Structures are given as C-alpha cells and as structure tokens.
Amino acid sequence: MLPSTRALASDLGLARGTVVEAYAQLQAEGYLTARRGSGTRVAKIPVSTREAAGRLAARAEPDRRARPPRFSFHPGLPDLTAFPYSAWTGALRRGLRGTPASTLGYGDPRGRSDLREALASYLARVRGVVADPELIVVCGGFSHGLALLSRALQARGDSRIAMEDPCVTMHRSMVATAGMAVAPLPVDELGARTDLLAPRKVAAVLLAPAHQFPLGVVLHPDRRASAIAWARAADGLIVEDDYDAELRYDGQPVGALQALDPEHVAYGATASKTLAPGLRLGWFVVPPALIDAVLELRDAEDRHVPATDQIALAELLRSGAYERHVRRMRARYRRRRERLLVLLAERAPEVRPLGIAAGLRVLLALPPGGPSADDLARRAAARSIELFPLSQFHHDGEPSDPDGVVLGYGALPEYDVEAGLAALGDLLAESM
Amino acid sequence: MLPSTRALASDLGLARGTVVEAYAQLQAEGYLTARRGSGTRVAKIPVSTREAAGRLAARAEPDRRARPPRFSFHPGLPDLTAFPYSAWTGALRRGLRGTPASTLGYGDPRGRSDLREALASYLARVRGVVADPELIVVCGGFSHGLALLSRALQARGDSRIAMEDPCVTMHRSMVATAGMAVAPLPVDELGARTDLLAPRKVAAVLLAPAHQFPLGVVLHPDRRASAIAWARAADGLIVEDDYDAELRYDGQPVGALQALDPEHVAYGATASKTLAPGLRLGWFVVPPALIDAVLELRDAEDRHVPATDQIALAELLRSGAYERHVRRMRARYRRRRERLLVLLAERAPEVRPLGIAAGLRVLLALPPGGPSADDLARRAAARSIELFPLSQFHHDGEPSDPDGVVLGYGALPEYDVEAGLAALGDLLAESM
Numbered sequence: 001m002l003p004s005t006r007a008l009a010s011d012l013g014l015a016r017g018t019v020v021e022a023y024a025q026l027q028a029e030g031y032l033t034a035r036r037g038s039g040t041r042v043a044k045i046p047v048s049t050r051e052a053a054g055r056l057a058a059r060a061e062p063d064r065r066a067r068p069p070r071f072s073f074h075p076g077l078p079d080l081t082a083f084p085y086s087a088w089t090g091a092l093r094r095g096l097r098g099t100p101a102s103t104l105g106y107g108d109p110r111g112r113s114d115l116r117e118a119l120a121s122y123l124a125r126v127r128g129v130v131a132d133p134e135l136i137v138v139c140g141g142f143s144h145g146l147a148l149l150s151r152a153l154q155a156r157g158d159s160r161i162a163m164e165d166p167c168v169t170m171h172r173s174m175v176a177t178a179g180m181a182v183a184p185l186p187v188d189e190l191g192a193r194t195d196l197l198a199p200r201k202v203a204a205v206l207l208a209p210a211h212q213f214p215l216g217v218v219l220h221p222d223r224r225a226s227a228i229a230w231a232r233a234a235d236g237l238i239v240e241d242d243y244d245a246e247l248r249y250d251g252q253p254v255g256a257l258q259a260l261d262p263e264h265v266a267y268g269a270t271a272s273k274t275l276a277p278g279l280r281l282g283w284f285v286v287p288p289a290l291i292d293a294v295l296e297l298r299d300a301e302d303r304h305v306p307a308t309d310q311i312a313l314a315e316l317l318r319s320g321a322y323e324r325h326v327r328r329m330r331a332r333y334r335r336r337r338e339r340l341l342v343l344l345a346e347r348a349p350e351v352r353p354l355g356i357a358a359g360l361r362v363l364l365a366l367p368p369g370g371p372s373a374d375d376l377a378r379r380a381a382a383r384s385i386e387l388f389p390l391s392q393f394h395h396d397g398e399p400s401d402p403d404g405v406v407l408g409y410g411a412l413p414e415y416d417v418e419a420g421l422a423a424l425g426d427l428l429a430e431s432m
Numbered sequence: 433m434l435p436s437t438r439a440l441a442s443d444l445g446l447a448r449g450t451v452v453e454a455y456a457q458l459q460a461e462g463y464l465t466a467r468r469g470s471g472t473r474v475a476k477i478p479v480s481t482r483e484a485a486g487r488l489a490a491r492a493e494p495d496r497r498a499r500p501p502r503f504s505f506h507p508g509l510p511d512l513t514a515f516p517y518s519a520w521t522g523a524l525r526r527g528l529r530g531t532p533a534s535t536l537g538y539g540d541p542r543g544r545s546d547l548r549e550a551l552a553s554y555l556a557r558v559r560g561v562v563a564d565p566e567l568i569v570v571c572g573g574f575s576h577g578l579a580l581l582s583r584a585l586q587a588r589g590d591s592r593i594a595m596e597d598p599c600v601t602m603h604r605s606m607v608a609t610a611g612m613a614v615a616p617l618p619v620d621e622l623g624a625r626t627d628l629l630a631p632r633k634v635a636a637v638l639l640a641p642a643h644q645f646p647l648g649v650v651l652h653p654d655r656r657a658s659a660i661a662w663a664r665a666a667d668g669l670i671v672e673d674d675y676d677a678e679l680r681y682d683g684q685p686v687g688a689l690q691a692l693d694p695e696h697v698a699y700g701a702t703a704s705k706t707l708a709p710g711l712r713l714g715w716f717v718v719p720p721a722l723i724d725a726v727l728e729l730r731d732a733e734d735r736h737v738p739a740t741d742q743i744a745l746a747e748l749l750r751s752g753a754y755e756r757h758v759r760r761m762r763a764r765y766r767r768r769r770e771r772l773l774v775l776l777a778e779r780a781p782e783v784r785p786l787g788i789a790a791g792l793r794v795l796l797a798l799p800p801g802g803p804s805a806d807d808l809a810r811r812a813a814a815r816s817i818e819l820f821p822l823s824q825f826h827h828d829g830e831p832s833d834p835d836g837v838v839l840g841y842g843a844l845p846e847y848d849v850e851a852g853l854a855a856l857g858d859l860l861a862e863s864m
Contacts (some may be wrong), residue, residue: 021683029687030656043657044838068534080533088740089528093521101512101845102500104708128461140572140734147733179731224462224474251453255461276536277741300609301579302572302734306741307710308520413533 002040009104063322070384071420075214075361075408076168076273082329082414083276088312095311097245103307109298111138111283111305115314119283122317123269126256127245130262135285135291137298138305141277142243142270143174145284145294146206149239149266152293158203161239164192166400168213171206171241184395187212188424191219194227202317203236208241209257214393214406216355216363218254227257231264237287242269246326249334249357263287271313273360273410274326277283281309334362336417343421348428352402360410363390363400370432373403380427385420434472502816503852507646507793507840508600508705514761514846515708519753520744527743534850537737541730543570543715543737547746551715554749555701559677567723569716569730570737573709574675574702575606577716577726578638581671581698582610587795590635593671596624598825598832600645603638603673616827619644622652626659630860631666640673641689643680646825646838648787648795650686659689661762662694669719674701678758681766681789687752695719703745705792705842706758765792768841768849775853780860784834792842795822795836802864805835812859817852 001345002008005023009016012295023040026032053272110116123129139145150161161175165184172182175361183202186193192207205228209219219227231238238257245253257269262285264306270282286294298304316322337357344351350367366373373389391397412420434440437455441448455472458464466472517660535544542548557562571577582593593607597616604614615634618625624639639659641651651659663670670689677685690699694717702714716724730736748754769789774784782799798805805821812819822836823829844852 025684025686027653028650030653030660030689030692033653043653078535080536083533083536085525085528089521089525092524093517095515101515104512104710105509106514106709139736143732144734148843174732177728195519218460221462221465221475222461226843228462252457254457257462260462276739277538278536280734280736300575300606302576302712304712306572306712306738307708308744309738309740312740 002042004039041188047236069381071416072386072411073361073388073405073408073420073424074386074405074411075388075406077408077411078273078276078329078360079332079410079413080276080278082332084321084325087316087325088275091315091319091321092308092312095315096308098315099311103311107307107310109295109304110134110136112307112310112314115310115317118314118317123256123267123283123285124320126323127242127253127267127269128259129267129285130259131267131285135286135288137286137291137294138284138310139268139284140280140302140305141272142241142268142282143170144196144280144281145266145268146171146239146241147174147178148294148297149204149237149284149290150175150180151297152290153203153237154179155293155297160202162197162205163395164207164212165395166214166390167208167395168241169393171217172395175206182395185218187215191216191217192224192227194219194223197226197230197234197236199230199236202236204237204239205230206239206241207245207257209361210242210245210254211356211358213241213243214361214363214390216267216358216361218356224257224260228260228264231261235266237290240265240267242267244273244359245269246274247330247333247359249330249337253358257281258285263289266290270324274322274329275297279309279313281313290313319336332414333368333410336412337362337418339421340407340409343425347425349432350432351428354404361406361408364405364407366404367432368402372399373405374399376405376427376431379431383423385427434474436471446508456555483799484655501813501818503848504665504818504843505820505840505856506818506843507820507838508709509840509843510705510708510761510792511566511764511842511845513708514707514764516753516757519748519757519850520707523747523751523753524740524744527747528740530747531743535743539736539739539742541727541736542566542568544739544742544746547742547749550746552750554754555688555699555715555717558755559674559685559699560691561699561717563699563717567718567720569723569726571700571714572712572734572737573704573718574603574673574700574714576712577602577698577700577714578671578673579606579610580729581636581669581716581718581722581727582607582612584722585607585635585669586611587729592634594629594634594637595827596639596644598646598822599638599640599827599829600673601825604827607638608660614827619647619649621649623649623655624659626651626662629658629662629666629668631662631668634668636664636669636671638671639689640675642674642685643790645673645675646793646795646822648790648793650788651689656689656692660692660696663693668696669722670697672697672699673679674699675793676705677701678706679762679765679791681762681769685790690717695721698722703856706754706761711741711745713737713745740747764846765842768844769794771849771853772839772841776855776860780864782864783860786836793838793840796837796839798836799864800834805833805837806831808837808859808863810862815855815859816858817855850862 005019009019033043070141116136120131123131160181162183162185164187256264267285271279352365354363377387377389388406391399429430437451441451464472465475548568552563553567555563592613594615594617596619672689690697699717703711784797786795809819809821820838821830
C-alpha cells in the first residue's frame with residue numbers, strides 16, 4: 001500500500017499534482033494498482049523487472065568476435081581501407097539534394113527506379129546482361145537474393161537445388177535455411193559438371209560461370225550450353241553468381257550466362273567485392289516467372305534496401321565514379337596478384353597457383369608429400385596468419401586431391417601487403 | 433560458318449590478334465562454337481537473346497505507382513520534407529571517419545555493437561525498456577523484425593498469432609506470408625481485449641500498448657496485466673509495437689510493456705516515424721529464448737542492416753541530434769494536431785476526434801446519418817485528397833460502428849499544412 005498522494009507530496013515537499021501524475025504514470029505502466037476507495041498498491045508482478053534484467057545480463061555472452069589475425073588471407077573480402085569514403089558521402093549528399101522528399105517514404109520493393117535504370121545500363125554494357133529495369137531487384141547483397149529465390153522456389157513446391165562442390169559455404173546454409181535440399185554438383189577444370197544435371201532431379205542450380213568459387217575456373221562453352229539445355233528441358237532455374245566479374249586482369253571477362261536465356265537464368269551480382277560487403281548491396285535480374293513471388297516475400301519483410309544507400313549507389317553509377325573506382329581497384333589487385341605469383345615462384349615453387357587471373361584470390365595447390373592444407377593453416381595461425389583450406393568449401397568438408405589453400409590477396413590493407421606477403425613467403429618456404 | 437580470322441582481319445583492316453580475341457570471347461560466352469579443323473560457327477541457341485529481350489520488354493509493366501494525390505492524409509507517414517538531411521550525411525561522414533575499415537566488412541547479424549549500446553541506453557532512459565545490447569537486433573524496419581519473429585515461431589512449430597482488430601493491414605499479410613494464421617483480437621476503449629487471450633490458442637500476440645493503431649487508445653493497466661498473465665501461463669510471446677511513443681503531446685508516454693516481462697515480450701520500434709520509413713531502420717529487443725532463431729534467419733539472408741546507416745544512426749543517437757530532431761518534430765506535429773482539432777470544431781463539429789494526443793494521426797468518428805467513410809474517401813479522391821477509411825484496417829474489411837476515418841496529419845509537408853487543412857475543412861463542411 002502506498003501513502004496517499006497528499007501525504008507523500010507533503011513528505012517530499014512536492015506539489016501534489018506531481019505525485020498524482022507519477023502515480024498515474026506508474027499505474028498506467030502496470031507497476032501500481034488503484035481502486036476507488038481502497039488506495040494505491042504496488043501491483044503483483046510475478047517476476048520483478050530487476051530480477052529479469054539480472055537474469056538476462058547473466059546469460060552467457062556469445063563470443064562472436066575473436067581477436068583478428070595479424071594478416072588475413074580471407075578469399076572473399078576486398079581491401080576495405082580502399083572504400084571510397086568521400087565519394088560515397090558526396091554521392092549521398094548530392095543524391096539527397098536531387099531527389100524529392102517522397103524518396104524517403106516506403107518505396108518500390110524492387111528498389112528505386114533510377115538505380116534500377118542505372119544498373120540495367122551498366123549490366124548490359126559491362127556484362128552483356130539482358131536487363132529490364134522492371135525485373136531488377138536490389139537486395140541486401142547477393143546472398144539475400146539467393147535466399148529470396150530459394151524461398152520462392154520452396155513456396156511453389158520445389159525442394160532441391162544443385163550447388164557447385166566446392167562452393168561458398170554460407171550459400172549452402174542459406175539455401176538449407178530456406179527449406180531446400182542441396183545436391184552437390186562436381187567441378188572440374190572445365191567448370192561445374194552441368195552435363196550431369198538431369199531433368200526433374202533439381203529445380204535449380206547455382207553457378208558462378210565467370211569465375212568459379214573457390215577453384216577459379218571459367219565455365220567452358222560446352223558446359224554453358226549444357227546448363228542452358230538443362231534449364232530449357234526441365235524448365236529449371238539457373239542462379240548465376242556473378243560476384244567479381246569486374247575484376248579480370250588478362251582481358252575481358254566472359255559475358256553473363258543470363259544473356260543466353262533470360263527466362264531461365266536469374267542473374268545476381270554485388271557491391272561486396274567492388275565497394276564493401278558492409279553496404280549489403282546486391283542486385284538480381286529475376287526471370288519474369290519468379291518476379292512476383294520474390295517481390296511478395298520482399299514486401300512481407302524489410303520491403304526494400306534503404307533509400308540512402310540506393311541513392312548513393314545510383315549517383316556513383318550515373319557519374320561514372322563507380323567504374324573509376326573499379327578500375328583503380330582492378331589495377332591494385334592485379335599488382336598484388338603479380339607480386340604473389342613472383343613470391344610463390346621464388347619461395348615455394350612446389351606450390352602451384354591455379355585459376356584464371358581474376359578476382360581477389362588464387363587457389364594454391366599443395367604438393368604431395370608436404371603438409372596438408374589443414375596443417376599449413378594451423379602453422380599459419382600460430383604466426384597470426386589466417387589461411388583458408390580448400391576442404392572447408394567442399395560439401396563433405398574432406399580435402400580434395402590435390403589439397404589446396406584458397407588464398408585471398410584482397411583483404412590485406414594496402415599498407416600491409418608487403419609485410420603480409422613476406423610473412424606468407426616465410427611460412428611457405430619453411431613448410432614445404 | 434564464320435570467315436577465318438585471317439580473312440576477316442584482312443577484310444576489316446584489323447590486326448589478326450584482335451579478331452582471334454573477339455572470336456575467343458564470343459566462343460567463351462556461348463555464341464560461337466569452334467572445332468579444330470572445321471572452322472568457327474554460330475552456336476545453336478534455341479531462343480536468340482534478342483527475341484528473349486523483346487519478350488521481356490513486352491511484358492506488361494505493373495502500374496506500381498499511381499499519380500500521387502494533392503493532399504495525402506496517410507496515417508502512417510511522417511513529414512518527409514523534415515528529414516534532417518545534413519545532420520544525417522554529417523553523422524555518416526563523422527561516423528565513417530571514426531570507425532576502422534573493418535566496419536565495412538561482414539558484420540554482426542544483430543547490428544554494430546556501438547549502435548546497439550546507444551539504442552539500449554536510449555530505450556532504457558526514454559521507454560523504460562530492459563535493454564541488453566546483446567539481445568538487440570537492428571532490422572530493416574519494425575516489419576522486418578515482425579517477419580523474422582513470425583518465421584522463428586513458425587519454424588519451431590507454432591501456427592497462430594493474435595493480432596489487434598483493427599490493426600496495420602501490412603502486418604497481417606506479413607505474418608501470413610511467414611506461414612502463421614492470424615486470430616483477430618477485438619479492441620475497445622481500454623485497448624486490445626487481452627483478457628480474451630486463452631492459453632494454447634495462440635503462440636503470440638502483437639500489441640501496440642502505448643498507442644493502438646488505428647484506434648489511438650492506450651492499453652489499460654488491467655489489460656497490460658492480462659497480457660502478461662497470459663504470456664506467463666501460456667509461455668506465449670507478446671510482440672510490442674512501440675512505433676511512435678516519442679510523439680506524445682500531453683505528457684509522458686506510458687512505459688514499455690516489455691519492462692514487465694523481458695522474457696515474454698519482444699520489444700520493437702522504428703525510425704520510420706521519427707526520421708523516415710525509407711531508411712528501413714528498426715530495432716528489436718528479443719527474448720533470450722528466441723534470439724538464436726532470429727539470428728539464424730538473419731544470417732541466412734541479408735545478414736545485417738547496411739553498415740552506413742547503422743553508423744549514421746549511432747552517431748545521431750550518441751550526439752543527441754536524434755532526440756533534438758524528435759523534440760522539433762514533436763512540437764511541429766503537436767501544432768498540427770491542435771490546428772486540426774480547432775478546424776474540426778469550427779467546420780465539422782459533428783465529427784468526433786478520438787484517440788490520445790499522440791503520434792501522426794487522429795481517428796475521426798463520423799456521425800450516424802452522414803456519409804460513410806468510404807463515401808467520404810471517394811468524395812475526397814475527386815478533389816485529389818487521400819483519406820483512409822477505418823474499415824480497411826479491420827480484419828474483415830467491414831465498417832465499424834461508429835464508422836470512421838483514420839486521418840494522418842503527419843504526411844503533409846509543412847508548407848502544405850494550411851492548404852491541406854483548408855481543403856479538408858471544405859470537404860467535411862460540405863459533406864456532413
């Protein structure tokens with residue numbers, strides 16, 4: 001039972017109205033109860049807020065971030081120190097000035113029309129994609145689009161998707177979370193074994209035709225043809241992961257598979273390699289038969305990518321700053337790749353670099369008789385060097401023959417490239 | 433069959449290497465086939481790219497954006513012209529300068545730790561939320577968190593959720609898309625009939641205790657107690673939609689229900705009313721029992737909200753600029769509300785404004801004998817005024833008794849408030 005508002009106000013030297021207001025507020029929030037004629041009481045709340053707060057705080061904190069290694073050869077990250085900070089904020093400022101305020105309301109689930117038009121023109125020119133802006137969906141990265149497509153397939157009754165083996169580990173778990181079973185598709189030196197795709201076994205296949213991850217091969221023309229033939233015969237879906245085609249160092253990248261059959265290929269790409277994964281920006285050109293299902297899922301969740309990031313990206317694309325940045329980064333990564341190959345030839349000639357001259361990484365095939373990739377990664381970790389054994393990208397997690405390391409040269413900050421490569425050279429020279 | 437590279441190079445006056453490269457590229461992309469000894473041929477592609485492109489273009493374009501009305505009284509939108517452009521871009525620039533580059537890599541699925549800490553402190557202070565930063569998940573708006581929670585419930589085998597009737601239409605379809613059945617929960621002048629919740633009938637209930645949408649009532653203390661009692665008895669989940677608590681004009685808003693039982697209440701709020709929906713920024717405090725399931729879904733899709741927007745929001749919260757903006761907007765909307773009430777008293781005294789002095793809207797109860805809300809909305813549309821009948825927020829879409837219009841005064845740009853209110857006054861005066 002609480003004192004009357006009059007008594008408490010007098011005790012505390014406050015205006016009575018203040019106390020009345022406080023009682024009313026605490027009553028409205030459920031901490032006090034008041035019945036006419038019986039005064040004000042503390043409400044019966046079975047567990048006190050304080051207790052609950054204590055229990056929550058006592059919950060073990062998951063250790064989500066381990067101490068970062070001195071040198072990371074992560075195969076999927078660009079050099080984040082090269083992010084064009086001022087170009088980005090400048091583009092956002094200019095873009096915000098140039099768009100009506102309604103831009104900041106609820107927008108089109110596919111993304112802003114000016115961004116989709118800029119993307120369509122860029123993709124057609126640079127990648128040969130058949131890109132209708134009406135069929136472009138701007139997503140929270142490539143993975144978001146992959147998840148939406150998987151869920152759209154699952155919702156229409158499909159149950160299996162073929163995925164390259166080895167492939168991006170995260171993609172496998174994403175597809176599985178969307179409720180689809182994963183059928184492994186082997187990869188050889190001609191790329192994914194699309195000749196093994198059979199009608200009615202899988203509803204879709206995820207391919208990275210321009211640069212297979214992590215093996216680094218290009219899908220051979222015959223295999224491209226097999227993939228398209230399968231998609232037509234089975235009315236299947238090819239999801240094309242075109243994650244790093246802008247970063248080819250020895251000529252033009254092979255054009256997008258999507259152009260061969262826009263009704264059976266969903267084309268997806270990302271700003272994660274050219275700008276930064278933290279932007280969570282990707283884009284898909286979705287076949288007409290699937291666009292409504294994808295947008296329904298979009299509408300029922302986060303609705304669309306933030307207007308701010310769309311505005312900045314559209315402005316960068318329109319002004320040409322995006323392509324200038326990509327050219328700068330291409331030159332930077334090409335230099336790193338060349339330095340890495342020289343280093344390998346000098347310090348570990350037994351290790352064979354595999355894969356086309358492209359992207360942010362090279363596959364190091366380890367010689368028989370030397371340490372396994374797992375061993376090498378453990379030795380590296382002892383020197384605070386992070387290496388990624390090829391085996392972890394295989395569906396069964398088993399080492400392949402030859403065993404290998406998927407070595408990313410993109411993630412190192414530019415100022416650390418010298419030191420990082422030197423440390424890698426020492427490790428390899430001492431281990432082989 | 434194509435001419436030999438030598439012949440074509442000579443015909444075109446090009447270096448032979450250029451033609452060889454072009455042939456190789458077209459072959460790699462699948463447009464040409466070459467067999468040793470039989471020359472180069474155009475590949476058989478069943479449908480030409482050009483045909484496919486034509487068919488895609490011919491697909492009817494959905495008319496997703498109708499011409500906007502002259503005056504919109506949308507009940508869920510803030511004044512987008514008041515978005516703090518320079519504060520936002522300034523916060524982003526300062527924030528980017530102050531964070532390491534690794535910030536732009538793949539981040540924590542819950543959001544950046546500095547943003548979660550800023551939110552926890554803000555929510556504890558302003559809303560009395562028991563907010564452990566470890567349990568905060570930054571989402572693409574409130575709706576995104578609602579969808580994630582619904583899917584997490586659905587994945588663990590739950591099948592029904594109770595939702596206020598009437599409520600936000602979009603929330604109903606979101607929950608349904610996530611695979612949950614919706615049980616309508618009536619709302620009266622004391623708020624949602626939480627006293628009707630029975631164990632084992634529903635797994636969760638979505639409530640807006642501080643300001644029911646669209647009726648504008650506050651959940652009565654007894655109903656708060658019933659909700660908590662139900663959640664404890666049924667081990668059920670309350671999803672608290674705290675979408676506009678910062679905008680209360682006649683005193684302090686009622687504190688968050690979540691504080692009464694953080695283990696059974698998922699607290700969600702948004703920047704959509706205080707800043708802009710286009711930012712797609714919301715935040716949830718998730719009960720410990722559900723956090724892992726929510727983060728698993730997050731990890732398997734867009735992973736996290738863009739780093740850029742998180743950085744800007746964290747900086748705005750830390751610097752106090754967010755609260756200054758909210759105070760400015762609160763004063764602006766309060767003035768509009770007062771002007772609207774005066775206008776109603778003068779020009780349409782038969783129309784009763786209902787709901788607490790809060791948020792971006794008021795419920796107009798229409799007098800019996802006058803036009804229905806649907807009629808009024810049609811008359812308004814003829815003058816390019818957008819009105820929202822209460823019936824469209826009811827689960828069955830039927831008009832309630834009394835019939836009403838959910839009138840938003842937030843969406844008008846400040847420069848249009850005078851003209852918009854005058855047009856509304858004319859419409860009401862002529863229609864009643």
